[in-house]
Amino acid sequence: MTGWILFGLFAVLLLANVPIAVALAAAAGITLVVTNGFSSLSLLTDIMYASTAKFTLLAIPFFILAGVIMEYAGISRRLIHFADVCIGHRKGGIVLVTVFTAIFFAAISGSGPATVAALGTILIPALVKNGYPKATAAGLLASSGSIGIIIPPSIAFIVFAVVAGDQIPVSVGRLFIAGIVPGLMLGLSFIVATMYVMNRREKAGMKGLGATESAATVVREKPSLKEIFKAFIDAFWGLMIPVIILGGIYGGVFTPTEAAVVAVFYGLAIGFLVYRDLKLKDMYKILVDSGIQTAVIMLIVSSASVFAYIITTEQIAKSISSMLLSITESKILILMMVNILLLVAGAFIDAISAYYLFLPILLPVMLHLGVDPTVFGVFMTVNLAIGLFTPPVGVNLYVACGLAKVSIKEISSAVGPFILAGIVVLILLTYFPIFSTWLPDLLGVK
Amino acid sequence: MSKLLEKIEFSILALSLAIMCIVAFVNVISRYFLSHSLAFTEEITINLFVVVTFMGAAVGIHRKGHLGFNLLFENAGRQMQMVLLLFIGLVTTFVFLSLTYYGVDMVLFQKQLNQMTPALGWPQWIFSLGLPVGSLFCLIRTLQVTWQEAKTLAKEGGAVS
Numbered sequence: 001m002t003g004w005i006l007f008g009l010f011a012v013l014l015l016a017n018v019p020i021a022v023a024l025a026a027a028a029g030i031t032l033v034v035t036n037g038f039s040s041l042s043l044l045t046d047i048m049y050a051s052t053a054k055f056t057l058l059a060i061p062f063f064i065l066a067g068v069i070m071e072y073a074g075i076s077r078r079l080i081h082f083a084d085v086c087i088g089h090r091k092g093g094i095v096l097v098t099v100f101t102a103i104f105f106a107a108i109s110g111s112g113p114a115t116v117a118a119l120g121t122i123l124i125p126a127l128v129k130n131g132y133p134k135a136t137a138a139g140l141l142a143s144s145g146s147i148g149i150i151i152p153p154s155i156a157f158i159v160f161a162v163v164a165g166d167q168i169p170v171s172v173g174r175l176f177i178a179g180i181v182p183g184l185m186l187g188l189s190f191i192v193a194t195m196y197v198m199n200r201r202e203k204a205g206m207k208g209l210g211a212t213e214s215a216a217t218v219v220r221e222k223p224s225l226k227e228i229f230k231a232f233i234d235a236f237w238g239l240m241i242p243v244i245i246l247g248g249i250y251g252g253v254f255t256p257t258e259a260a261v262v263a264v265f266y267g268l269a270i271g272f273l274v275y276r277d278l279k280l281k282d283m284y285k286i287l288v289d290s291g292i293q294t295a296v297i298m299l300i301v302s303s304a305s306v307f308a309y310i311i312t313t314e315q316i317a318k319s320i321s322s323m324l325l326s327i328t329e330s331k332i333l334i335l336m337m338v339n340i341l342l343l344v345a346g347a348f349i350d351a352i353s354a355y356y357l358f359l360p361i362l363l364p365v366m367l368h369l370g371v372d373p374t375v376f377g378v379f380m381t382v383n384l385a386i387g388l389f390t391p392p393v394g395v396n397l398y399v400a401c402g403l404a405k406v407s408i409k410e411i412s413s414a415v416g417p418f419i420l421a422g423i424v425v426l427i428l429l430t431y432f433p434i435f436s437t438w439l440p441d442l443l444g445v446k
Numbered sequence: 447m448s449k450l451l452e453k454i455e456f457s458i459l460a461l462s463l464a465i466m467c468i469v470a471f472v473n474v475i476s477r478y479f480l481s482h483s484l485a486f487t488e489e490i491t492i493n494l495f496v497v498v499t500f501m502g503a504a505v506g507i508h509r510k511g512h513l514g515f516n517l518l519f520e521n522a523g524r525q526m527q528m529v530l531l532l533f534i535g536l537v538t539t540f541v542f543l544s545l546t547y548y549g550v551d552m553v554l555f556q557k558q559l560n561q562m563t564p565a566l567g568w569p570q571w572i573f574s575l576g577l578p579v580g581s582l583f584c585l586i587r588t589l590q591v592t593w594q595e596a597k598t599l600a601k602e603g604g605a606v607s
Contacts, residue, residue: 017519018534019512021503025541045548049577052499053492061463061498062470254474261470287460288505294463295502296511302499303541350513392517 003316006031006307020353021296025303028310035314044306051305052298055257056162056172060155061294062260066241066267067109067118068290073271073278075238076118079104082235084126085223094130095140095194098123099187102144106151106183107242108263110158112351112388113395114293116145120403128404135414136197138404139389142396142411143190143418146385149351151183152176153245153256156351156384159301160377163308163359170373172256173249177440178374182382182429189421197417237270250445297352304356317360324365331369335430338362339383343423346387350395354384371433378436379429386422389415448590452508455583459501462494486565493563493573500580507538507587528599535592542585549578 006027013023025044032040070076083097083104090096101123105115120141127137149156157175164170232239245263248254254262271278311317328334345354366376388396391412401411429435440446473487506512519530556571563570 013537014515015518016530016533017514017516018537019514021512022534022538022541023514025545026537029541029544041544042548042551045545045552045577048545049496049552049574052496055488055492058466058470058491058495061466061495065463065467253478257470258474258477261467261474264467265471284456284460287463288456291459291463291498291502292505292509292511293502295499296506296513298495298499299503299506299512348515393513393515395513 002031002035002310002314003320005034006310006314006316010307014348020349021299021303024300024307024353024356028303028306031310043309047306047309048302052302054162056158057298057301059153059158059257059260060297061290062257062264063110063153063155064114064293064297065286065290066260066263067105067111067114068286068293069264069267069271069278070105070108070238070241071118072282072286073267074275075241075267075270076101076105077122078231078235078275079238080119080122082231082239085228085231089222092195092198094123094127094132095191098127098140099144099147099191102141103147103151103183103187104239104242106148107153107246109148110153110155111293111297112146112148112385113399115148116141116396116399117403119145120400124400124404132194132198133201133414134404135406135410136194138397138400138406138411139414139418140190140194141403142389142394142400142415143193143422144187145396145400146388146422147183147186149385149388150179150186150378150381152179153249153260154179154381155297156355156381157377158256159352159355160359160381163355164363164373164377166312166360167363168367168373170377171446174374174440174445175377176246176249176256177443177445178378178436179381181435181439182378182425185425185428185435186382186385186422189425190418193417193421237274241266250443300350300352301356304353308356308360311357311360317364320361321364321368324361325368331371332431334365334369335371338365339379339426339430342380342383343386343390346384347390348393349387350393351381351384351387354387355380372437374440375429375433375436379426382422382426382429386419386426390419391415451583451586452505455501455505455508459498459505462497462501466491466494466498489563489565489568493576496573497576497580500577501583504580504583504587507584507591510591524599524602528596531592531595531599535588535596538588538592539585542581542588545581546578546585549574549581553578 009030010023010027013026014020018026029041029044032043080097080101083101087093087096101119102115105119109115109118124137124141127140128134153176157179158172161170161172161175241263244266245259248259248262249256324334342354342358345358366373388394391397391408397408397411397415401408469487469490473484477483519527522530553571553574556574561570562568563573
């Protein structure tokens with residue numbers, strides 16, 4: 001009964017365009033009042049405070065800040081330039097540039113929309129200039145940006161580990177390493193999807209919208225070694241960031257939170273001392289921007305925590321998970337059902353809320369079936385990454401639309417092949433755990 | 447008035463985040479170069495984290511930065527939009543009013559118990575103020591945004607009919 005009130009209220013509020021964070025808190029609050037009376041509303045403040053003031057989650061503001069600093073310091077621009085000099089001259093090279101820089105930027109920022117925003121301003125116009133239709137360019141950026149939450153460091157993995165940690169200890173370090181191969185697979189699948197779209201357009205005799213030449217005919221001269229070297233030196237300080245972050249975490253030097261803080265100060269040092277693109281007066285804007293981005297995520301975290309608290313204490317999680325297991329005991333079928341459920345949910349809510357809403361219910365089922373929590377973390381996150389660019393509520397879509405100046409309708413149809421490509425990768429990751437466990441086992445990361 | 451509010455919001459936000467970074471960085475330095483962990487730093491950073499969350503949330507409301515599902519809203523008629531707008535305002539007010547009220551309650555309770563933070567021994571209630579104060583800002587911003595949007599919607603409606 002309580003479960004119906006809780007989820008029903010949330011659905012109604014969500015559909016009425018109440019912001020997700022507010023809808024979660026309101027549904028939880030009203031459910032508390034209905035079941036335990038008005039005074040139980042004090043739980044709202046207590047849980048929201050306790051769930052925000054968590055040391056592990058501190059990595060979130062620091063990684064966001066590091067990402068914003070990279071942008072202001074001109075680091076992302078130099079990375080794109082380096083990738084462009086290396087592979088931009090080949091046929092379809094700009095697509096590779098987009099996906100590679102997205103993967104690379106993902107290794108700094110850990111957030112999907114941030115990756116789209118940082119790269120889209122430069123890469124969407126570049127793609128369009130190379131003859132790709134605006135909507136396809138925006139679709140490619142929106143989907144590539146989603147790799148941001150799979151390649152470490154990843155805000156999503158941190159939240160997964162925190163939420164799953166209530167039931168079973170999950171190592172953020174192992175999740176981070178486990179995400180590398182799946183992240184690369186996703187990137188590869190997006191390249192294939194773009195090639196497929198462009199090939200079909202070429203066969204149909206269509207050219208890029210508004211471009212004078214089709215994508216295939218724009219071929220630049222091969223760059224000289226000197227040019228490549230110059231671009232490399234210029235981008236070198238930026239290229240070192242993932243080495244510092246990941247090397248630091250796996251070398252056992254830093255915790256993820258510490259690595260994030262170090263990345264912030266490293267970015268500042270490069271911005272002020274090496275590139276000198278950063279001005280002291282930018283700092284205020286950088287801090288305010290990062291603060292807002294942090295708050296948007298953390299308000300969801302704190303209100304979703306109250307929601308998750310009710311799901312757990314009212315035994316809702318238990319009854320739904322046993323219901324799920326009573327339908328079938330087949331691992332293959334249940335994994336399929338879980339993935340479909342998450343794909344649908346991911347189209348309406350963001351990844352962070354999804355962890356709080358579904359982990360208390362799904363994790364016991366996964367553990368019962370003997371699924372490795374790390375593997376579950378990876379495929380659940382890839383699933384929710386697809387949600388980042390699935391209409392109607394894909395954050396990445398909105399960011400990319402804003403940058404490319406196309407409507408949500410146009411991008412929604414262009415993004416189809418990318419969603420399909422993502423689902424193929426998702427199926428592989430769900431049924432072949434080796435893709436997720438191979439690298440961490442090889443490196444001996446527990 | 448709105449400008450002044452913004453100035454307060456931005457200053458608290460930027461200052462808190464800056465202190466969090468510096469304190470956390472000093473801890474990293476101290477731990478690896480002086481091999482001395484400053485355990486009390488965690489208390490400062492996590493409590494300021496709450497301040498950043500709720501102050502930033504208020505700016506988010508002002509800038510309409512919070513995620514939501516707006517497909518039905520966008521396709522609704524003007525009258526329906528007005529109803530939804532007021533409904534959203536009401537629900538958001540309920541949430542932040544509760545948080546402000548029970549937040550103040552929490553602060554007063556901690557003050558009464560003379561509760562101190564474990565490592566620093568500072569009064570916990572000063573840190574906890576972040577939640578009710580931030581929520582109060584969220585509440586003010588909610589009322590302001592709802593009022594402004596309703597006014598705009600009403601005006602647009604008048605222009606067409």
